[in-house]
Amino acid sequence: MxxxxxxxxxxxxxxxxxxxxxxxTAFPFYWMLITSLKSxxxxxxxxxxxFWFNETPTLEHFRYLFEQTLFAxxxxxxxxxxxxxxAITLAAAVPAGYxxxxxxxxxGEALGIGIFLTYLVPPTLLFLPLSRVVASLxxxxxxxxxxxxxxxxxxxxxxxxxxxFFKAMPVEIEEAAIVDGCSLFxxxxxxxxxxxxxxxxxxxxxxxxxxxxxxxxALTFISTSAQKPVTLGVATDLVRGDIFFWGEIxxxxxxASIPVxxxxxxxxDRFISGITGGAVK
Amino acid sequence: MAxxxxxxxxxxxxxxxxxxxxxxxxxxxEFMVLLGPSGxxxxxxxxxxxxxxRQTSGDLIxxxxxxxxxPPRARGVAMMFQSYGLYPHYTVRNNIAFPLKTQHxxxxxxxxxxxxxxxxxxxxxxxxxxxxQLSGGERQRVALARALVREPTALLLDExxxxxxxxxxxxxxxxxxxxxxxxxxxxxxxxxxxxxxMGMGDRIAVIDHxxxxxxxxxxxxxxxxxxxxxxxFVGTPPMNLVARNGGYLGFRPENFLPKEMxxxxxxxxxxxxxxxxxxxxxxRIVYGVLDGFNPAExxxxxxxxxxxxxxxxxxxxxxxxxxxxxxxxxxxxxxKRAMSH
Numbered sequence: 280m281x282x283x284x285x286x287x288x289x290x291x292x293x294x295x296x297x298x299x300x301x302x303x304t305a306f307p308f309y310w311m312l313i314t315s316l317k318s319x320x321x322x323x324x325x326x327x328x329x330f331w332f333n334e335t336p337t338l339e340h341f342r343y344l345f346e347q348t349l350f351a352x353x354x355x356x357x358x359x360x361x362x363x364x365x366a367i368t369l370a371a372a373v374p375a376g377y378x379x380x381x382x383x384x385x386x387g388e389a390l391g392i393g394i395f396l397t398y399l400v401p402p403t404l405l406f407l408p409l410s411r412v413v414a415s416l417x418x419x420x421x422x423x424x425x426x427x428x429x430x431x432x433x434x435x436x437x438x439x440x441x442x443x444f445f446k447a448m449p450v451e452i453e454e455a456a457i458v459d460g461c462s463l464f465x466x467x468x469x470x471x472x473x474x475x476x477x478x479x480x481x482x483x484x485x486x487x488x489x490x491x492x493x494x495x496x497a498l499t500f501i502s503t504s505a506q507k508p509v510t511l512g513v514a515t516d517l518v519r520g521d522i523f524f525w526g527e528i529x530x531x532x533x534x535a536s537i538p539v540x541x542x543x544x545x546x547x548d549r550f551i552s553g554i555t556g557g558a559v560k
Numbered sequence: 561m562a563x564x565x566x567x568x569x570x571x572x573x574x575x576x577x578x579x580x581x582x583x584x585x586x587x588x589x590e591f592m593v594l595l596g597p598s599g600x601x602x603x604x605x606x607x608x609x610x611x612x613x614r615q616t617s618g619d620l621i622x623x624x625x626x627x628x629x630x631p632p633r634a635r636g637v638a639m640m641f642q643s644y645g646l647y648p649h650y651t652v653r654n655n656i657a658f659p660l661k662t663q664h665x666x667x668x669x670x671x672x673x674x675x676x677x678x679x680x681x682x683x684x685x686x687x688x689x690x691x692x693q694l695s696g697g698e699r700q701r702v703a704l705a706r707a708l709v710r711e712p713t714a715l716l717l718d719e720x721x722x723x724x725x726x727x728x729x730x731x732x733x734x735x736x737x738x739x740x741x742x743x744x745x746x747x748x749x750x751x752x753x754x755x756x757x758m759g760m761g762d763r764i765a766v767i768d769h770x771x772x773x774x775x776x777x778x779x780x781x782x783x784x785x786x787x788x789x790x791x792x793f794v795g796t797p798p799m800n801l802v803a804r805n806g807g808y809l810g811f812r813p814e815n816f817l818p819k820e821m822x823x824x825x826x827x828x829x830x831x832x833x834x835x836x837x838x839x840x841x842x843x844r845i846v847y848g849v850l851d852g853f854n855p856a857e858x859x860x861x862x863x864x865x866x867x868x869x870x871x872x873x874x875x876x877x878x879x880x881x882x883x884x885x886x887x888x889x890x891x892x893x894x895x896k897r898a899m900s901h
Contacts, residue, residue, distance in 0.1 A: 461633060
């Protein structure tokens with residue numbers, strides 16, 4: 280009897296704690312959703328209760344977003360930037376992480392930490408020197424400047440992440456392949472890459488998310504609407520002076536966050552194993 | 561299949577001398593066991609033979625060719641790792657076929673050889689599974705099949721049985737040995753387990769601190785150890801050693817028996833005080849000290865229980881024990897084997 284009460288109490292505490300976190304994390308999405316579907320009179324009437332619809336929901340904000348702004352273009356820009364940065368990051372971080380894990384001996388560890396530290400330098404400092412680089416390359420006011428700049432923070436983190444993952448992989452697999460007739464590169468391509476898919480997926484999702492949510496570089500390097508990524512476009516073009524287009528802003532944020540949410544949920548298990556698999560060892 | 565010769569191999573890792581001048585010749589078809597404690601350099605030596613490490617100096621000759629600068633894939637040797645190193649994303653069939661695929665063998669030939677190797681090791685029914693679905697013993701067989709399938713010049717095995725339980729180990733020992741004799745492949749087998757070494761090796765090389773202390777048949781290693789290290793590393797319990805006349809006197813526990821059990825007069829007699837005794841079923845091991853010698857030198861005697869009743873030898877008692885003179889071994893002050901004092 281007493282045990283049953285204790286069990287119920289502990290279950291209650293567990294689900295209570297989970298419920299708090301669910302509300303905490305899901306509430307912004309809920310807010311985005313209802314705000315984007317509310318008509319303007321509903322939104323701007325302070326007498327209305329803000330947590331639910333007081334008038335009929337409308338898709339007016341979404342229509343405005345796609346017809347009156349360059350929102351579709353911003354989405355496309357973000358997608359292009361994201362894909363390019365993912366490709367650049369993979370091309371650099373996979374070989375770099377592998378080299379640090381396997382070929383540099385004890386120095387690799389220190390070097391890996393050093394590389395990771397560069398990730399911690401905030402963009403709010405780095406955009407000053409980087410703006411000179413962007414200007415001298417003639418990329419100012421172009422989304423290609425972001426393709427150039429974003430790898431400066433994605434490559435260090437991803438290199439470090441992959442380094443940890445490669446280290447945790449048993450070296451005998453590659454050695455067996457080398458003795459069985461592969462070159463070092465052959466063993467890398469035929470053994471290491473297929474076995475690293477969880478880590479590589481982690482890098483892809485992580486990099487894509489980082490580029491999607493980046494704001495400071497985009498804000499400083501780009502002013503033409505047609506070149507903006509979605510984060511910048513929504514935040515700058517939908518605020519005119521002191522007028523906030525709340526419905527459109529929320530609709531834009533919602534659409535931009537959906538692909539990320541889907542990607543995370545589909546690959547959550549692999550994402551976690553990618554992160555922890557690298558972190559423990 | 562080919563002989564393997566190592567000449568004066570040295571390997572230095574930073575400040576550590578892992579292999580300190582090893583020379584060894586393994587004739588074609590021989591089963592050579594490298595036996596030594598962990599960290600003695602035996603695995604490093606094996607990795608040098610297969611090319612995963614480059615020796616700091618010295619020459620390595622496989623099948624008459626100097627292979628110092630030949631990469632592993634071109635040496636034609638096969639290696640079986642302690643953890644097997646199976647390819648987890650391949651099926652057993654593709655694991656075994658992999659060394660042939662890298663050699664661009666035709667598909668028909670690959671199928672034929674994979675089936676041959678799989679039936680030889682009794683794993684034909686496992687070909688479509690993946691490594692994680694196999695037991696330890698099955699994995700070991702797959703690794704062996706993969707090592708053999710391309711008929712390598714030499715087969716290198718690095719403690720292949722250490723991941724198996726004791727019962728499996730005995731049968732796996734038998735399998736590997738029989739199999740090696742059938743194929744007749746030059747084999748170098750690394751282990752720290754003297755039972756494996758004695759039971760499997762045509763010859764054994766005993767290694768300590770990066771040096772080969774002795775190379776010989778199991779009988780030579782056991783009966784005529786070249787130095788104190790070999791004498792005390794091989795045998796359970798190890799050879800008894802007592803300091804005498806500036807050198808050492810050695811005798812195996814099974815040769816140290818109550819005086820009345822020794823026939824003939826040509827024996828060295830000792831007064832032996834029994835301290836404790838272990839009954840192991842097939843034998844009784846009695847530990848104690850010798851009168852007139854350093855009491856820190858614990859002496860073991862291995863007695864057949866059928867002949868020595870428990871109540872006849874009890875802790876605290878003194879007994880007359882003896883060793884036949886032919887069973888005595890002498891070592892000089894440096895621990896090297898000597899003919900006599």
